[in-house]
Amino acid sequence: MRLQLAHADLTIRRHPKTFSAIVTAVLTFSGVTAFGVAPLSMIDSTPKNVQTVVETVTPTGLDEQAEALAEYEMLLHRTDLTRSTDTADTLLRRLGVSDAEAAQFLRTDPAARTILSGRPGKMLQAVTESTPGGGQLQELVVRGPAADSAQNSTHFTRITVRRDDSGLKATSEQLPMQIETRTGAATISSTLFAAADEARLPDAVTGQIAEMFGSDIDFRRELRKGDRFSVVYETMTADGEPVTWGTSSGRVLAARFVNGNDTHAAVWFQEPGSKGAYFSPDGKSKAKAFLASPLAFSRVTSGFAMRFHPIMQTWRAHLGVDYGAPTGTPVRVVGDGVVDFAGVQNGYGNVVIVKHSGDRATVYAHLSRIDVRKGQSVSQSDLIGAVGATGWATGPHLHFEFKVKGAHVDPMQIARAAQATELSAAARARFDSMSRQLQEQLASAERDQATRSASASVPRRQRME
Ligand SMILES: [Zn+2]
Known part of the structure; x- marks a missing residue:
């Protein structure tokens, strides 16, 4: 907790x-x-305006005091x-x-x-x-x-x-329950989740941040010490207190992520008559034809040590990405398509192969469980099975391949290259004003965090436990 x-x-x-x-x-x-949930600045601040008052007290009778x-x-x-x-x-x-x-x-x-x-x-x-x-x-x-x-x-x-x-x-x-809007900001010193803990963000919010910037930043390989982010999110409260059960945090409304020299930002926006989605501040949709990763980024998948499989290396040149994750972690299809194969293949163990438009295919191997059948249509993010260690694998992991016209490509490159849809001109004015307001909230969260880090060398008051 x-x-x-x-x-x-x-x-x-x-x-x-x-x-x-x-x-x-x-x-x-x-x-x-x-x-x-109180901002750290509030908890850490020492009382101001403390005065010592000296006055002469005339003792009253003992009975009166006892009463x-x-x-x-x-x-x-x-x-x-x-x-x-x-x-x-x-x-x-x-x-x-x-x-x-x-x-x-x-x-x-x-x-x-x-x-x-x-x-x-x-x-x-x-x-x-x-x-x-x-x-x-x-x-x-x-x-x-x-x-x-x-x-x-x-x-x-x-x-x-x-x-x-x-x-x-x-x-x-x-x-x-009530919905409250909250902000948070943090600087990465080890992992994304450690930074999120520092900013007291719920895991669901951290997961959404990793998802919304999934095609901008490879959170497994490209995160650097000193990277930083800020976020505006909704949270459900019961009598004013953030709920501790179920899906307690609502939607991330906006976030900004500084990764090395690049700054990425996204704002939630719902055009009338359509589903809401994340857009960059210049109005380009963050949703892509392909997800950057078949595993959702979570505390579990991010912390699970990557395993190399020597068997696979000798079996054939390794042409895929291995994601270390515990057995049973859900695996999702990265783009719309049709299941081309669902079953057992020699080194792959339980494997699902999905065909996508444009002569593209994705492969999900070593699964512990398969949840789809051949010929089935699947939509992006549908669950197709779970991580396992079937076939030639020395430990649980997902072996993932992305092929274009039969040739292997880097899935991250595909996700990044995908066309982004633009916001309609009609919605633009409303989007701009909302986006501006959220950018201000992000900036203010960043300033608060910078102030906190600056005073971090001062010993902190014991937190109430
Ligand atoms: Zn592999």
Whole structure:
């Protein structure tokens, strides 16, 4: 888990009657501080305008003080995520709750029981009395996927367990998620994903960036230290907090990538009556007839060591690109076409060969699984099988070939050479104004990041954990 969610802060309860109002205020506040979305500049900044005030205090009577103290009851606020191994007891213990009644309630109440069912990763916010060894549960708010999975991309479930005079009560609500626009920027020092972690970007956003610039930059071979990028993206939030389950991040709206001496930029735009797509700022579509890679760039495929297969080298001159990836990684067809072969061939093992227009063909070998049959029409990005180690392969990888009129060519060259469609003249004005606005947001994200790197030598304040 990359977002630092576990977090606690203390507040003071003055009068039990105003309890819920204070809890609401504090929960709202803790929501802002607890989730890893606040810009680093905010987290790192040291308080300004701190003043020391010296004044003479006249002690009041002891009784009065004791009474005042009794009125102040410490409340502990904690946030965390549910885990697949959680029981009512382990979950409550992690939240600093020591409350047998609450544990029993989580096991038996129909609404509260759903907190521990289904997929893990639900967001927890607990309020307890601050007692050594854990206190009594006052309130637990849990946000998770919609009850109806068909609504998962639009709604979330909020379960609230609250203590009142008569004991614990639970309510469950279905509420709409909100879309928020966020920005991020980072400089590459090792890998794209390491930089994305530094900028606290969700993996899905990083994957989209690699996809949108897939024919501009070979992310497996051409990334250099010092390359940098900025991004504007949408994210789904539940009560203002980025959701931690499912496809929590929406679309990348714009991104800019500096790779060596080249700068690439792309903006999402939807022409009326057509599907949205990425365009360069000068209005050329980023979508190409062929994808640069049959494997989506992900944390898994990018980090998987490339394997060389000595058997293949002696079998024949190696005329393809090998992508190291774990067995089972989905393989997609790089362009529209028709399956010409799907089955077993000697050294290739399980292999799919797809014919494309213009006497072009692509080969996908050593598959663990084949998902298409001969004669089937396929569209770009359709899944045709999965990475494996069948045939003459010493370890799991995808062997990929691109042939034009029977001759092998570099797939990256084909992807780059493909014609780009241009934006219609009618949509141009709207595109230009939107693009300008997004470029400004990217520039501002880049400035923020530059400021952060400049101050990176100053020891960072401990992050809340
Ligand atoms: Zn190979």
